[in-house]
Amino acid sequence: MKTILMTMAATLLAGTAFAQSITVGAANISDYLDPGRDHSNVGSQFYYNSFDTLIDRDHSKLEPEWVPALATEWKLLDDTTMELKLREGVKFHNGEDMTADDVIFSLNRMYQATFAPYLVRSKDRLSNFAEAVKVDNYTVQIKVERPEPLWETLVSLQQVMIIPEDYTKALSGDPEVAEDGDFEAFSLAPVGTGPYAISEFVPGQKLIYSRFDGFWGEQAPLEQATVIRIPETASRITALKTGEADIVTNIAPDQLDLINADPNLKTEGSATALFHVMIMNVNHPNLTDPKLRQALSLAIDRDLLNDALWLGKAVVPSSHTMEEMGELHMPELTTFEYDPEQARKLLAESSYDGEEIVFDAYPVYYTNGVLAAQAITEMWAEVGIKGRVNVSEQWTGSSPEMMTRSWSNPMYFADPFGSFGVMWAPDAASEGAGRFNTDEEYREIWDRFRFSADLEDRKAAYVELMDRIKQDPPVLPLYRPFESWGMHQGINWKPQPGHIPYVLDFRAGAISLADS
């Protein structure tokens, strides 16, 4: 009898211990949650659990494989129109049914944005999208300006996740009209259609996901997931040890051993789909000579940086390319390399006359950022360039005084347009900030890359773009940083290869808890 009771008690205890609820200790939590206006690394952690796009991809696969989500089928009616059939019976977390009205509201808030934060976000990636129109309650059409080679990619962006129209409009002012105040209020009380409802959100502090029983797809594996902010790395690791957190984010490579040494804990990690880069201001009077910038780039031994700072776990690219981009992954290109001899030669031929080259770096924002900057200036010294690191919280990337600095080029979506393009297309961020120039030829090549219907044409154009970058370099991708998460042994979770960086995917199939 005693044995039976003890067994029962043990079973009950085990049941409680694995009540399908977890606590995540995150280095940062967003101050607002709106998939439309956000493209930060902090925010991208949180949207996928609670929001859906019309078309999704199989995130367990590296290569894009499109799967139905809120749209069950889609087809092109002509070059510039896609028609999508919507899934019926989809409910928002607040109980409202999702219909075509919600879909066109969500899409047009980006495609025809009037709210400044949406406008800014839609310009760099959605400018070809004219409007979404309702055909009937469960059919919508999306219209673009020019034939679009990236239909599925751009319909599956985080920025065009679907939100409820009536709920949002009623949040402030006139319930019939979409006002700025509605979108601002929405970002504090977000509602979507995903497998987890956001049942509590304290900006910057805490977020609680609760399983949404009305979800249209496979039920969420967790009853509840609580994300709390633990800004200090040491405190995050300690919280993992004490059991206050089951998963912790943003663990630097040199901390991995500390976690792995504990038999109850483990780490998972991957080289994030994001480049830490060095940018060079082509318009700075001291840097106008392309040969000098080539020398600055060729002098940097990125493999050594990887070995020394990332224990060899980061990935050093030969070009501005990522394996997530499928057919457009072009590792065969050698746009960037380490060649100190060539650097010395080019330096001698260049206009360089011993001027100090300043490298601006954020103090903590990029892991190993300051160390990398210091190592880079040492490497410059090896070839005869006088460098100096300037550590500052200020973003100097828009200042004409800026010479070189650290930055990042994330993969906002799995196409070179979503990484290189957002930053280096004509009139995009870099040219807009005045530290990169394009000419007619570059624009023509970019246009062919962006809009050619034929994949081979796009590839050929990208080769030309990379050649332009090589000849007159404004950027050097250093590496894809290795990002790690620490967790208890009983948790089966790892970053899925098909996501943009940092997504905490707790959907069915992405996480499970061991039951012993």
Next chain:
Amino acid sequence: MTLYVLRTLAKMALTLLTIITLVFFAARLSGSPLDTFLGDGLTEEDRALMIEYFGLERSVWHQYIAYLRGILDGNFGLSFMERRPVAEIVAERIGPSLQLLGSAIALTLAVSVPLGVVAALWRDSWVGSAVMALAFTGYAVPNFVIATFMVLIFAFVLNWLPVVGNGTALHFIMPTIAMSGVLIAALTRFTRNAMLDVLGQDFMRTARAKGLPETVVILKHGLRNAGVTVLSVLGLQIAGMAAAGNVVIEAIFSWPGIGELLVSAAIIRDYPVLQFGVIAVAFAVVTINALTDIAYVIADPRIRMAKG
């Protein structure tokens, strides 16, 4: 007394206006919200849009006047990031900070006053020296070092105490001790010195001569008089702690307090949050100082006479 209180209030108002002005302009001198990583990947045109969205397109003087007007209406503006009233955000955060401060003060008084008295009474023996050695050590060790060591021992190795947040009474133990360390060290020294001053006074001899028991002499006549000094020192220390001391401790223990909020706001240049946060802390400091002044007067009527 009324005049004294009025004068104190006027001083408070002037100090606050000065601080409001300073923080308003200092925040803007430190850069714009678009200078930080919020500005990553924005073109000049986008920046102009966002500057208008944040209401920063008008001249700084214009903004300053509008801000002062808003304050008179009790409106301190909306956070750039959260787009909700900053007063609401700060109100959420000030409670946990005050709770921590309160428990630190309680611990400080409970430990340092008896220690100080002991150190004074046994000043020539090893007991007094040991207490003072401890106090000097405590004063020299920064609170984040104490905090980190406690976390290492009591959480990381022994797993006795939690490190994240303020959920239970257990959560208060480490941050309270870490915050009190320097306070206890300082106050123990001041209590000892104040007691030493008092012990040599004539009225102490008189009290003893009257045949009062030694405990009554020490506690009633000694400590009561030493208390005035101790009180003013405590006020100053707490004010300093409220202004700055919380920041690191709150970060280490993920304490959802105002120190942490101000650091984040400063990093992303969320001016309205930063401004109101600094004003709220300044208000607390100025109020504590004023209350200390007034308490001082109540505790020692001679000061009231002197100050009119």
